[in-house]
Amino acid sequence: MTKAASAVAKELAAAGVAGVHLAWADNNGIPRSRIVPIGGLAGAAARGVGATSLFAVFDSHDAITYGHSGLATPSGDIRLVPVVERIRRLAGQPALAWAPARQLAADGSPWPYCQRTVLERQLAEAGRRGLEFRAGYELEFTVAPAGRRSEPGHPGPAYSPHALVGLDGFVTALLNDFAANGLEIGQLHAEYGVAQLELSLAATDPLAAADDQLLARQTIHAAAHAHGLAVSFAPLVGLGAAGNGWHLHTSVRRRGRNLLSGQGLPTGEGAAYLGGLLRDLPALTAVTAPSVPSTLRLRPGFFAGAYAFWGVENREAPLRYVPGSKLLGPDHANVELKTSDASANPYLALAVVLAAGMAGIEDDAGLPEPIGADPGGWTEGERETRGVAPLPASPAEQDAALLASPRVSGALGDELLGAFRAVRASDAAWAAERSTEEIVAAHRWRY
Template sequence: MDRQQEFVLRTIEERDIRFVRIWFTDVLGTLKSVAIAPAELEGAFAEGIGFDGSSIEGFARVFEADMLLLPDASTFQVLPWRGESPSTARMFADIRMPDGTPSPADPRTVLGRAMNTASEQGFTFYTHPEIEFYLFKPDVEPGQPPVPVDQAGFFDHVPYGTAHDFRRAAITRLEQMGISVEFSHHEGGPGQNEIDLRYADALSTADNIMTFRAIVKETALERGVFASFMPKPLLGQPGSAMHTHLSLFDGDSNAFYEAGAPYQLSKTGRQFIAGLLVHAGEICAVTNQWVNSYKRIWSGGEAPAHVCWGHNNRSAMVRVPMHKPGKEQSVRAEVRSIDSAANPYLAYSVLLAAGLKGIAEGYELPPEAEDDVWGLTDRERRAMGIKPLPGSLDAALTEMEESELVAETLGEHVFDFFLRNKQAEWASYREQVTQFELDQYLKQL
């Protein structure tokens, strides 16, 4: 037993923790949980916890159902919304096959494998997400849009506002669980909020995002509202993004930094961004995995719909933020296409793989987009070599299906399940008769 596991067992005894929840996600990024008694934890560390993988989306077929949860002691935290005595704690788990080998269906394993590839090249992959979400009133009339908790806008200060108190409570809980928050504010849509997490390695960030979603939803329910990470819940209002800042470090040095280079962006950084652009269409189904995701991308505003990069250009898919003198560590790339409903483990895996491919193949970064890309005509964008992102989940899946990069990154099991699940989602969506169609055609035809 290692020191972290010993620390967990000692803390459980000292803090009168009676329930330990083991967390993991399915292929689509849905949080799963099983509670065990503290007396069972030592055995779980040594041998894992058996469960029926065939009951979880994308994990196993019926004839190969037996799987194991192996708790990761480094992720142990007491749940602040279960702070009464006796307390409840949680740990994330890695999924193992009965013989102890990593499960090919575990999203956490997929990201760990991608990060190991980066490590073999001397890099550590860091991410910093800006997570947007909406707060709605609890009662939604059938067939009616949800009602936001306020009518405030970007950066508005709302005295005694629900969102104001909500963000304070949620951030307090995040920090109690060791998750550092950098900024928080009201976003552009009514009832829309943003909370930005601090930089961490990508695996820690993905764990933090799953914890973040749980905390946001728990905190909202306690306040009589509900929180949604749906990419585009309201017509005519901004969608919810998860803009993510990315960088590679070689030891303590930022591999994206080069003194004197344009925007202080190194050759490695330029090649990494070029990889994101070259493979943007192939990875889009993973970073934007829902039918509704494409309503956000193609609704205008600051949502990027075209494959390009720019310096402080918020209409571009990839932005290179302004470098602060003396802050070499801050040189980074910001991917603005990813939305808040993505599975962070898989999304960060394909972003990393695309960037590393750009480095390995020596991709050339095209000229930056200096104009508002949304303000250009289709002809102007074509003349500049700016391609569109996929216009629908169906189009994104078509590109993903032909992608060797995505198949290799996700592994055969996750790749096949993800495609089949999302193709079924598109087929179901395509059959729907929407209110738009009824309003447009019912009395005209």
């Protein structure tokens, strides 16, 4: 690996790169990084770069909580090791490159709080079961002038090409920089929310999908800065506005066949995969939409998913089944998790989705009939008759749901689960002393 890192460093230095971001995401979904000079890349690949172990217990406001017994003192160091094969020169920041980092213990052994390792563990389990996964993200974000962040960055209308005329330079930079950074965009458009945009990343293997999500953030922020803009990925940027979801699409294969494809509704192991996700949806949401603003975003009528159910192409469903077709082919079939946003660590989000889905296949989890309506317009009695319950609407409810699912909590491991819960408790204590408006405002530019 050191030889490969030396070769990459030499090539990047010749191209004018001065340093490399070693990037990871914490338990709030917030990207963190260390920059190493390009001459130090080979050493970082061999020995890592030091960082405090307390990043695992930073909360969303950069406060450190000592509520987890495994990380209850300021003592301790970890090593950040770049994934050399994933290094990319940043088109929008040409003097810098970027690489995802693994978090290792100080002696180089596995560290139980490394989120990337949690996902790698689930992928290894999938391999043992003969399963392969594909995953891709849709990213929604809000645009504002950098010096006037309270103003919308485009006037709308939603989904209109006219809305983007004033952002032509930014949009062009996104298309060019994504391509140069090795990120494939399916489409980009003005979304429904105020000054909101959305782009979709092409599906790939889950580990690459999580890496790509972090690289996409860096790419978008750099392009926005270069064009006098600021972008917010926060789950909610205003109480009356549609929030920003980072919708997670997954599909599962056995021996090359997409288990979610077929005539009509999914059957067999594909139905069981979807049944596993539905069974653990409250616990999944505690990981995939874990912040206090996440719970505020999950409202009926906003295509966000407020109740636990699934539907076929139903955009109010938190689990939206997207079938294949004669035009698109069977490989297009996938399931979209709408209760997902930028406050989720992408590695943990994918890890728990895979764990719940594989458990569904293992247990042959049942799948009720799909729902084509918005249960938010039903009476409580109608929802109860159809077995539709609200998803957790507070940090306490999310924590209870997480603990109630051994499949989801077990995927995290005891140590990381403890740190994750401590961070969520710290966020909840912070929010308890503030108004809803203050909570939304404080998170608006955190991601």
